[in-house]
Amino acid sequence: MADGKTLEFNLEPCATPVHASERERLLENPGFGSLFTDHMAMIRYSEAQGWHDARITKREPILMDPASSVLHYAQEIFEGMKAYRLADGATALFRPEENAKRFQASARRMAMPELPEPLFLKSVEALVDIDREWFPSVEGGSLYLRPFMFASEVFLGVRPAKEYLYLVIASPAGGYFKSGASAISIWVSEHYSRAAPGGTGAAKCGGNYAGSLIAQAEAIEQNCDQVVFLDAAEHKWVEELGGMNLFFVMNDGTLVTPPLSGTILPGITRNSIMTLAREEGLTVVEQPYAIDQWEADAASGKLVETFACGTAAVVTAVGTVRSSGGAFTIGSGGPGQLTEKLRRRLVDIQRGIAPDDHGWVKKLF
Numbered sequence: 001m002a003d004g005k006t007l008e009f010n011l012e013p014c015a016t017p018v019h020a021s022e023r024e025r026l027l028e029n030p031g032f033g034s035l036f037t038d039h040m041a042m043i044r045y046s047e048a049q050g051w052h053d054a055r056i057t058k059r060e061p062i063l064m065d066p067a068s069s070v071l072h073y074a075q076e077i078f079e080g081m082k083a084y085r086l087a088d089g090a091t092a093l094f095r096p097e098e099n100a101k102r103f104q105a106s107a108r109r110m111a112m113p114e115l116p117e118p119l120f121l122k123s124v125e126a127l128v129d130i131d132r133e134w135f136p137s138v139e140g141g142s143l144y145l146r147p148f149m150f151a152s153e154v155f156l157g158v159r160p161a162k163e164y165l166y167l168v169i170a171s172p173a174g175g176y177f178k179s180g181a182s183a184i185s186i187w188v189s190e191h192y193s194r195a196a197p198g199g200t201g202a203a204k205c206g207g208n209y210a211g212s213l214i215a216q217a218e219a220i221e222q223n224c225d226q227v228v229f230l231d232a233a234e235h236k237w238v239e240e241l242g243g244m245n246l247f248f249v250m251n252d253g254t255l256v257t258p259p260l261s262g263t264i265l266p267g268i269t270r271n272s273i274m275t276l277a278r279e280e281g282l283t284v285v286e287q288p289y290a291i292d293q294w295e296a297d298a299a300s301g302k303l304v305e306t307f308a309c310g311t312a313a314v315v316t317a318v319g320t321v322r323s324s325g326g327a328f329t330i331g332s333g334g335p336g337q338l339t340e341k342l343r344r345r346l347v348d349i350q351r352g353i354a355p356d357d358h359g360w361v362k363k364l365f
């Protein structure tokens with residue numbers, strides 16, 4: 001049975017790629033998540049054969065039987081990462097091994113097979129290679145990569161499936177939030193939880209997002225950009241946004257972020273920011289932070305900045321927090337100095353502008 005380490009990708013280049021002039025036009029205004037490249041990576045898994053049938057092929061619809069297990073019981077996980085064009089023209093990924101490891105951790109939680117790290121990396125790298133003409137020309141642009149896997153077995157019985165399909169698609173991306181939004185507003189969800197102790201909050205699975213969408217829709221209704229979730233047990237502790245981790249900057253040089261207690265997604269951006277903040281001389285503490293404390297600290301001036309972070313939106317300042325009980329402003333309501341400094345440090349490393357002292361940047365070609 002293939003252990004995945006020796007599995008080779010069959011290259012089947014698309015015979016009808018988007019014409020170069022049309023591609024150039026599309027890449028001038030890529031937006032987020034609606035434009036895709038010519039190819040995709042694909043690997044099959046079955047209990048009998050293990051990992052097999054690895055391909056780089058043209059991006060096209062996939063046929064699914066209506067009884068495919070994922071459509072009923074939602075055994076699905078994904079990753080989100082970016083390929084960057086560096087200042088010297090090279091192409092690079094940012095800490096891709098961390099995505100590979102997290103994909104395995106998500107698979108374990110969802111009772112799915114773990115894709116070997118070399119196969120994950122090869123699939124992503126081969127896709128970036130064949131679609132290398134798809135990097136957006138816009139400032140801050142990147143090639144967003146979406147590896148994902150789902151239960152493809154045709155079976156309605158309730159148990160972990162015996163067949164899976166792993167795919168990687170690529171989407172040229174500009175900025176995540178519409179330009180002009182320098183600090184976002186967030187809505188405190190009172191009625192809904194994202195994750196409970198013992199649940200799937202630390203796994204990157206589609207189901208977590210499905211359950212959070214109603215709260216995100218409520219945030220939009222309340223004229224806020226994003227929703228913030230509190231812990232499910234006490235509805236007291238600030239956890240994270242629907243898809244981004246949170247940091248709180250105190251006036252004594254302390255940076256607070258909620259601990260990875262199993263209900264929070266272990267963000268790679270979160271981890272990188274903690275390292276960079278320590279290097280900036282900040283004291284980084286992972287500790288629970290209560291919603292009432294957040295408001296009190298913002299009012300007293302103890303809390304000077306709050307920011308959210310994740311691959312898609314990088315580092316984004318939180319300006320205002322609203323709930324059914326009222327609203328409060330953080331600092332001046334705009335992006336603070338430290339938020340901007342940490343964002344800059346991270347982006348400069350990702351873009352090859354600043355030296356990569358941590359070995360985070362993996363150059364491809």
Ligand SMILES: *Cc1c(COP(=O)(O)O)cnc(C)c1O
Nearest residue numbers: 243244245265267268269310311
């Ligand atoms: C993906 C994700 C994040 C951010 O993780 P990064 O590795 O930094 O992109 C944060 N929260 C949730 C719920 C996520 O799904």
